[in-house]
Amino acid sequence: MQDKLVLVVEDEGSIRDMVKFALERASFRVSSAGNAADARMSLADERPDLILMDWMMPGVSGIELARELKNNATTRDIPLIMLTARAEEEDKVRGLNIGCDDYVSKPFSFPELIARINAVLRRAMPGGEEERLSAGGLEVDHASQRVSANGEPIRLGPTEYRLLHFFISHPERVYTREQVLDRVWGQNIYVEERTVDVHIRRLRKALQPYGFDNMIQTVRGTGYRFSEKF
Known part of the structure; x- marks a missing residue:
């Protein structure tokens, strides 16, 4: 701790x-x-x-x-x-x-x-700090901060990793861009809301070759949701 x-x-x-x-x-x-x-x-x-x-x-x-x-x-x-x-x-x-x-x-x-x-x-701590979080074949190892898709490693930048960890820890809930900023960047950091969209696009691009980009879903007029249901 x-x-x-x-x-x-x-x-x-x-x-x-x-x-x-x-x-x-x-x-x-x-x-x-x-x-x-x-x-x-x-x-x-x-x-x-x-x-x-x-x-x-x-x-x-x-x-x-x-x-x-x-x-x-x-x-x-x-x-x-x-x-x-x-x-x-x-x-x-x-x-x-x-x-x-x-x-x-x-x-x-x-x-x-x-x-x-x-x-x-x-x-x-979602799932316990030493445990792995998974959705379908997408897996996030919180202890080592490694991400894999069906056993294949995925390389993510630090912000994209934090985004994915946040979303996979809170499935089926819709978050506004402001809420994502507070939870991933922190309240004491000034970042424009459109920055969330930029990093969401990067995260989707990294997940796309493995078919998991659709898990990061846009909810019109609100923000984003992580879901296995397409």
């Missing part, structure tokens, strides 16, 4: 600093925010791999911000762990029902917190 970025949203500075210290010792990168407004700014600056959110915050509460993020197409799939002193089962169910991935009650131990973060990140 090295180099994964965790956004810590906690209004108590002492707790925020301790959590940050523990995460950095566990080889995570950490960004932090003391309230919902700062959290939104941090999310706009760099997309985290996971959000660790305190439930009780002044102004916009953690549960309200979590609901906002889970209702936003560009942030809904970021794993989110609620960190709170509210230990009642009803509160846990409420948090999980809005899309939180886990719930850690205060007081907690840092080894437990790190273990829960690692578990959520593993679950969030």
